Amino acid sequence: MNKLTKIKSKAVVLKSKDVDTDQIIPARFLTTTSKKGLGKHLFHDWRYNEDGTDDPNFILNKNDNEGSEILIAGNNFGCGSSREHAPWALLDYGIKVVISSKIADIFKGNSLKNGLLPIVVTEDILSMLMDIPRPYLSICIEKSELTLPNNEIFQYEIDEFSKYCLIEGIDQLGYLKRNINLIEKFEEKRLWTP
Amino acid sequence: MSKKTPLTLFEKVWNDHIVLQETKSTPAILYIDLHLIHEVTTPQAFTMLRENSLKVRKTRSTIGTMDHSTPTLPVNKFKDIEVAGADAANQVRQMISNCKEFNIELFDFDSINRGIVHVIGPELGLTQPGKTIVCGDSHTSTHGAFGALAFGIGTTEVGHVLATQCLLQRKQKTLSVEINGNLNNGVTAKDLVLAIIGKLGVDGGTGHVIEYRGNTISSMSMEERMTICNMSIEAGAKAGMIAPDDTTYNYLYDKPRSPKENDWDLALKYWNNLSSDIDAKYDKYIEINAADLEPMVTYGTNPGMVVNINDPIPINGDASHNKAIDYMEITPGKSLQNKDVDVVFIGSCTNSRLSDLKAAAHILKDRKVANNVKMLVVPGSQRIKADAERLGLNKIFKEAGAEWRESGCSMCLGMNGDTVDSGKLSVSTSNRNFEGRQGKGSRTILASPLTAAASAIEGKVADPRKYL
Numbered sequence: 001m002n003k004l005t006k007i008k009s010k011a012v013v014l015k016s017k018d019v020d021t022d023q024i025i026p027a028r029f030l031t032t033t034s035k036k037g038l039g040k041h042l043f044h045d046w047r048y049n050e051d052g053t054d055d056p057n058f059i060l061n062k063n064d065n066e067g068s069e070i071l072i073a074g075n076n077f078g079c080g081s082s083r084e085h086a087p088w089a090l091l092d093y094g095i096k097v098v099i100s101s102k103i104a105d106i107f108k109g110n111s112l113k114n115g116l117l118p119i120v121v122t123e124d125i126l127s128m129l130m131d132i133p134r135p136y137l138s139i140c141i142e143k144s145e146l147t148l149p150n151n152e153i154f155q156y157e158i159d160e161f162s163k164y165c166l167i168e169g170i171d172q173l174g175y176l177k178r179n180i181n182l183i184e185k186f187e188e189k190r191l192w193t194p
Numbered sequence: 195m196s197k198k199t200p201l202t203l204f205e206k207v208w209n210d211h212i213v214l215q216e217t218k219s220t221p222a223i224l225y226i227d228l229h230l231i232h233e234v235t236t237p238q239a240f241t242m243l244r245e246n247s248l249k250v251r252k253t254r255s256t257i258g259t260m261d262h263s264t265p266t267l268p269v270n271k272f273k274d275i276e277v278a279g280a281d282a283a284n285q286v287r288q289m290i291s292n293c294k295e296f297n298i299e300l301f302d303f304d305s306i307n308r309g310i311v312h313v314i315g316p317e318l319g320l321t322q323p324g325k326t327i328v329c330g331d332s333h334t335s336t337h338g339a340f341g342a343l344a345f346g347i348g349t350t351e352v353g354h355v356l357a358t359q360c361l362l363q364r365k366q367k368t369l370s371v372e373i374n375g376n377l378n379n380g381v382t383a384k385d386l387v388l389a390i391i392g393k394l395g396v397d398g399g400t401g402h403v404i405e406y407r408g409n410t411i412s413s414m415s416m417e418e419r420m421t422i423c424n425m426s427i428e429a430g431a432k433a434g435m436i437a438p439d440d441t442t443y444n445y446l447y448d449k450p451r452s453p454k455e456n457d458w459d460l461a462l463k464y465w466n467n468l469s470s471d472i473d474a475k476y477d478k479y480i481e482i483n484a485a486d487l488e489p490m491v492t493y494g495t496n497p498g499m500v501v502n503i504n505d506p507i508p509i510n511g512d513a514s515h516n517k518a519i520d521y522m523e524i525t526p527g528k529s530l531q532n533k534d535v536d537v538v539f540i541g542s543c544t545n546s547r548l549s550d551l552k553a554a555a556h557i558l559k560d561r562k563v564a565n566n567v568k569m570l571v572v573p574g575s576q577r578i579k580a581d582a583e584r585l586g587l588n589k590i591f592k593e594a595g596a597e598w599r600e601s602g603c604s605m606c607l608g609m610n611g612d613t614v615d616s617g618k619l620s621v622s623t624s625n626r627n628f629e630g631r632q633g634k635g636s637r638t639i640l641a642s643p644l645t646a647a648a649s650a651i652e653g654k655v656a657d658p659r660k661y662l
Contacts, residue, residue, distance in 0.1 A: 015513065016513075016514060016517070017512075017514050018396055018397070018496050018498075018514060020496065020626075020628045022607075022626065022628040022629070022630060022631050023628065023629060023630075026630055026634070027607040027608060027609045027631070028608065028609060028634070030234050030262075030263075030609060031234075031263055031279065031281035031282045031284070031285050031609065032281065032285075033237035033238065033241075033284065033285055033288050034237075034238065034241075035238050045629065045630050045634055045635075074514070075397065076396060076397040076400070076430070079396055079397065079430060079496075080332065080427075080626065080628060081331070081332045081346075081626075082235070082330060082331055082332040082334075082346035082347060082348055083234075083235065083348075084235070084238075084330075084348035084349040084350060087348075102397050102400060104397070104400060104430060105366075105400055105401060105430070105432050106332060106345075106346055106347070106348065106427075106432060109347075109348065109351070110348035110349075110350065110351075113348065113350040113351070114350065159221065159364065160218065160219040160220075161219060161220050161221055161362070164219075171350065172350075172354070172362050173246075173350075173353065173354055173357060173358070175220075175362065176223065176354055176357070176358040176360055176362065177357070177358065179213070179214060179223055179360075180358065182213050182214055182223065183213055183223070183225070183251075183358060183359065183360055186213045186225055187225075187359075
């Protein structure tokens with residue numbers, strides 16, 4: 001997992017709301033046994049024509065969006081399945097931050113475990129961002145600050161622990177393993193173990 | 195003596211599994227009683243274990259099945275599993291070798307215990323009240339029907355549970371969904387849960403654990419309760435729960451893996467204290483009157499876009515609504531009734547249990563599937579398949595012109611080769627009508643097994659009540 005500290009990038013604006021994980025990465029690409037290489041299938045059925053060529057109308061295919069590290073999407077991004085292939089595909093493509101007014105629980109948790117930062121903004125901020133074709137944004141992870149195109153700063157909420165893991169680029173397994181003695185004690189003291 | 199704070203079912207189960215309390219800076223360590231695994235969301239977790247020289251902490255609490263990428267046509271192991279493609283076959287083979295290497299019990303192709311992960315847990319009695327249950331699959335919410343705290347996790351978390359039997363979690367908020375009254379004839383648990391999602395919206399449950407309450411729920415069978423809890427995730431909630439009662443205990447009593455003898459008595463004592471306390475407070479409440487409901491069908495591209503089968507599709511909507519209307523090729527202002535149907539799918543972790551198959555067979559008996567319709571009936575497990583065959587349901591389906599298959603997720607998500615062709619319209623008893631969910635370009639209407647069976651006969655979206 002890469003360390004994430006500061007991000008400055010123009011953002012891709014995907015206006016759809018309720019973008020589900022089947023759109024982010026369709027089920028037929030889940031037969032992989034690796035985390036790598038899913039970027040080419042990101043938003044597959046919206047991104048490519050029947051013959052496999054790029055659909056020029058899809059936002060990711062517009063030249064001026066190349067290299068964007070931030071994705072802004074409509075309310076309730078990442079709903080649907082628990083497939084971690086969704087954040088893997090976004091990261092493999094080069095997206096490091098997803099911004100929406102609501103982000104689905106499981107997707108959000110999966111993202112934070114892979115170094116993809118989910119930022120929940122107010123509906124007003126989201127609609128303001130949606131009206132700018134390629135908003136330039138900067139994010140300071142340490143301060144949990146999102147600097148908007150008008151230079152206003154939005155303080156987003158993030159779990160302290162997740163923030164620490166993002167900055168250090170570490171998986172949360174280490175924390176669980178450090179507490180293994182507590183887990184053992186818990187197992188011993190249970191009166192009735194199902 | 196100070197009075198104890200009244201607790202909800204969720205809070206009781208949560209509290210009983212806390213290894214380490216959450217603080218402002220750290221999440222809680224939550225102990226997991228049962229970890230169900232399948233072939234799609236585990237290979238990368240096993241790779242992580244191998245790379246870090248880790249073992250599975252509690253093999254006894256880990257159970258594997260194969261359901262998502264497995265073919266539903268009979269399999270000659272290691273020879274014909276390629277019907278779903280080389281990658282799917284490779285994934286299935288890895289599941290078999292991973293379970294062998296890490297000493298995990300796996301329900302392989304030849305096992306009577308094999309089936310959809312959320313069907314086999316309950317039917318084997320592995321799913322029990324008060325347990326914490328996880329699986330790399332969002333429909334793990336199904337198991338909440340037994341008063342378990344059950345939710346879907348990602349593959350990184352699958353690795354955490356394999357290695358430590360624990361997860362790092364923040365406590366969710368609670369949402370009470372209270373349903374009272376009797377469901378009308380022809381209106382099923384599926385119609386009820388679609389109505390709940392319609393009311394809550396697809397993000398109404400985000401950040402919450404739902405508890406379904408009220409006399410409609412308490413008078414339901416376990417299979418109906420599972421259908422309800424299954425689709426909690428479609429309202430955005432990771433988990434949905436129902437308090438255990440005599441219906442739960444009667445269901446579990448003689449299941450192969452349920453507690454036996456003295457353990458049963460101990461378990462029952464514990465389970466009887468799990469119900470929410472009378473004065474318990476929830477963070478959010480909604481109420482539904484069951485008697486108001488009619489058969490429901492989705493018209494759009496998420497499960498919240500749902501109408502009564504006779505009602506017109508809403509005319510006014512936002513850009514997403516309009517995009518969904520275009521994708522589905524439907525007419526706002528008109529009802530879906532009489533819309534031509536190409537495929538009917540009866541199956542999935544939502545509606546593939548014996549009662550679902552019986553309901554569909556009841557309508558299909560001595561009738562024929564319309565010529566223009568391809569109909570697939572996929573039982574949720576090999577046990578259900580055997581039970582259905584004992585009752586002769588397979589004959590009813592076949593004589594009607596439907597295909598009768600081996601168990602699996604099948605056409606719910608089309609990973610195994612069972613897909614709906616591009617542009618075709620399917621009436622499906624599954625849980626998601628997302629664009630392309632059942633195959634690239636496919637269009638899906640979610641409905642109950644009754645509505646699906648009636649639509650198969652007519653070759654059009656049909657109200658099942660005239661066949662009852």
